[in-house]
Amino acid sequence: MNAAFVQPSWAHLAFAGMLCVLFLLLGVPAYAAQFSIEIPKDAVAPESEFVADVWLNTQGESLNALEGRLLFPDALEVAGIRDGGSVVTVWLDAPMSRGPGSISFSGITPGGYNAERGFLFSVVFRAKEEGVAALSFEHMQVFLNDGNATPAPVSEISAKLVISEEAPSSLSDVSDTTPPEPFSLALAESPVAFDGKKVLIFAAQDKGFGVARYEVCEGFFASCVVADSPYVLQQQSTDSFITVHAVDHSGNVRTAYLFTVRALMRYASYGILAILLCIGALLLLARFKRSYRK
Incomplete structure (x- = not known):
């Protein structure tokens, strides 16, 4: 006995199509993070400066670590980088131009971060020559705040601008x-450990261009050394007056002090002895003088 062939109806085809669409939507994961570059203008003149802001949209996910590189052409040069705010x-690798055409960075946010618009850092670029300058990302990675540092997929939004003599010349404030x-x-x-x-x-925050370096001084008259936290003390007795200078990228300085009672007493004894x-x-x-007069 031959089985009867049933002609599919339009309702059946529509239902099958809906199933395929749902399968595709559910089978493709949503982006866990979106990196974007924003610039305030579409064109600048040579020798002009402009600011490019780098943003992060976590797309509803809680993230606690990221890393990557920002790429720029030879027509641009870095005039400054700021990560205040x-x-x-915690920057493991603070944004810095370590080679031609790229700025690498990596950092963590203990406890995680989840928001649609999170500021990462800004770059002050100076236009050198006419042309089209494109800004893009490379090797971007983010990790979920799930206790396992699970990698999550990312998306990227690049930017570009025209460098032309016809564009108004300006310097960024x-x-x-x-x-x-x-x-x-x-x-x-x-x-x-x-x-x-x-x-x-130690750790300092800077709302402007960000902290460029720390200088640690052990003692009143000791020379300072550039160091990062945690810093292994050279004088393990901690019987000294410790000073740390936090210097931002503009050269502004904030100083913090630490001393023990024992160190204070020791330096006080030095002062009394000098007096x-x-x-x-x-x-x-x-x-x-009295003997000389006699």
């Missing part, structure tokens, strides 16, 4: 005269 609270925010110093010690040595912990020596020298000088 970034959603990245990117001056920064405000020092980094006040910060504190702390000592830490663990038998399982840094060979059990005492380390100095006594001065008094003794004055008394000897006065006695010598």
